[in-house]
Amino acid sequence: MLSLLFIPIAIIGLATGICWAYGFQFQFPSLHIPNSVSNFLIFACGAVFVPSVKRLFTLILRSKGRVWETDNGNGGVVYGLEHGRLNLELPPTMWMNMGYWHKNAEGQNTTKTLADASKALLGEIFATAGFPLDRSTTPRILTPTRTLIDLGFGCGDQTLYLMDESVGTTLLSSPSDLINWSLPARSPRTSSVNPKRGVLNSSTNEIGSSTTPNYIPLFDSYIGITNNDVQCSYARERVEAREDMNQHLRETFDGRRRTRLFCADAAAPEKWSEELRSSVLINGKWAKETWVLALDCMYHFRPTRWEVLSYAARVLHAGFLAFDLCLAEPKHVSLAQRWMLRFLTKMMGAPWGNFVTVEEYKKKLRDAGYTDIVIRDVSDSVFESLAQFLGEQDRGLQRIGLGLGKLAVAGKLFGWWGRSGIVRGVIVVARL
Template sequence: MTLQLITYVLDTASIGAAVSVLPRIIFGFDPVPPTIYDKLGLTSDVYGAFCSGLLLLSCLKWALRKWWRKAHGGEKESMYGLQHGRLHLKLPTPMWMNMGYWGHEVEASTMAEACRDLLKMVLREAGFSSEVERAEIARGTRRPKVLIDLGFGCGDQTIYLMSDTSVRSCDREWWDEREYCPKFDHYIGITKDATQHRYARKRVEELIGHGQEQRSEPNISLFCADAATPGPWTTSWNKDIKSCIEDVLEVDPDRWVLALDTIYHFSPSRWPLIKYAHAFQASFMAFDLCLSPQATRTQRIILRILTALMGAPWANFVTPVEYRRKLVEAGYPTDEIKIVDVSEHVFAPLARYLEEQDARLKMLGLGIGSFSVAKYMFNWWGSSGVVRGVIVVARR
């Protein structure tokens, strides 16, 4: 950072030198008023020599840079480079966004596949599967299922949970057999992000238009609201959400709340929401973050600063043991609680992917932007173990 600052100052000074000296060299007049020399305590000749030195330094730096690229690049610098690759980027593109599960069995090759796999792992740990679904139907014991999805993103997650087939051509890049995905009879999604809410609504409209290929039209309701607002479920959200939930409860469904890589952002903490989920007679499943029991005092201080920057209340960072205790306090039976640590398949692999993706995009004159900071954070989490990525399931 210091070297970049010095280079920036020198480049700026060189531009000033060019403005000051070149008119004298080329046209024979001095654009700097004599009063400036008096204030600086310099003569015109000394000032001219100083500016000429800056110009010479800038030219030398330019020549050295050209030589270095030629000597170490092995190729002649291209006039056009690779920026025309932008013209081949395809839209629409997958818009999944979570930390992903970069599995040991079949390594995900794209961000969308890893995000899908994290959802699959949560569903699998919750006990869902197509085989279980078929067995319940055969026995006549299947109950309607309602899912309240807290923080559903841009709609890819919704499409995966509620559609029998892919909708967009880009969906086919990450679509699979959905072997752990049951049939949810009602889907209620809540997100605080208005932009993502609008985007997801368009995706659902496409899904409904795609309905002739579905076994039935999906029952999906998407709302833009703060799911973390304290208060009873029937009063904490607006009347539309309240009415939608009341309609769903008439069929006495099997109720689930999903928070995929979202609930550690809930303010003032996640715990009021989890208590309301139990009062709602809903089971809870999530990918969440915990604090390592071995975290040092220094690590805790650094992490507390980072969590403030990422908008995650410090009250949400507890150890897995404390997390389990909080779930029991909320009313979930201790033998129905499962907390599975999947950190090794999340943080370090995600940091590597971000590094590789940044390099690929920079070849086209792009980059991953603000995610560069997240790359270093995930790498620290992966190498130090200070934060644990866990799948949480608490059955009612």
């Protein structure tokens, strides 16, 4: 309460400062204040001006939960919790998908970071597709070369994760033993031999035991496409830095870079540059298998996602992997919810036409040419947990004078989707 006294003092101080600056004096017509008193008043108000404004500023920040000061008798504003930001590790991971969150029996997230949840979502997509991820039990056999076209790759985390780290990879005896995990037996091409890779033991169909740890990526070549140039250059810098440290990543095939990132609208293949279009086609010709991945991005595609899906099937003959959003069956969505959702999806830059039911989604995939389609609803492991995480992250950041800012609103949206069930988070795997 006492602190509030500083507000009028600060205002008087401010007014005095202005008077002083303009050469005014404290004089009122009816009062004959001697010049010395007037000068003293100006001096006194000026003296309290700076500390009062400082105090006022701190009060405002504190009311917004930004500063927890320690009143140690020295004014107390020097130390608080803001230095927490000095302890944050930079650069941060930059994943930005909705994640797949594991929970305990009480419904609390046991997955603690967005990076872990994001990797888990990617892992669930591959697991749904039948790409074996358990390195210890899966037989290591020679497999066809694979290329990945990664739509909406973000800031490069998934690029590095897929092309560099150990997801779906195996320990090999030497860098020349370039093998990958096999696809499920349903593909007749999975048993073909990659001529660029290690020697096959014809009796066991396996490579010899591993001695030197050497991780081999799940895909032999990678083309990433994002429409955001800031994210694209950020990702390029990170990939190049990693390539500088790891010669294996720098390796080329057919004189081309193994990992290439493009800034383009993934939704509109007809607008792609000649370079991007030919790179995609050449990679596809070189590899035995082409996969298109869209990790949490296709609901943004304008006017719809169907054009690139059709291109993936008809031109690239590619399998399709995604985490995407669908609308619940109409009987579960009231008219009011529908209109509210329409408004909010506009806010999040997602055309309303992209919100279709699972059945409509399947039909579009079949129209594009896909025959073997799996759509797996993972909403229960996504929305409410994500909302919980965003709330905790916001509170944690606010304690050190930061906050989620506009991202905090997303938490409310995901919480609503989780509780109401009107939007479904789905993993999609489609083969021709």
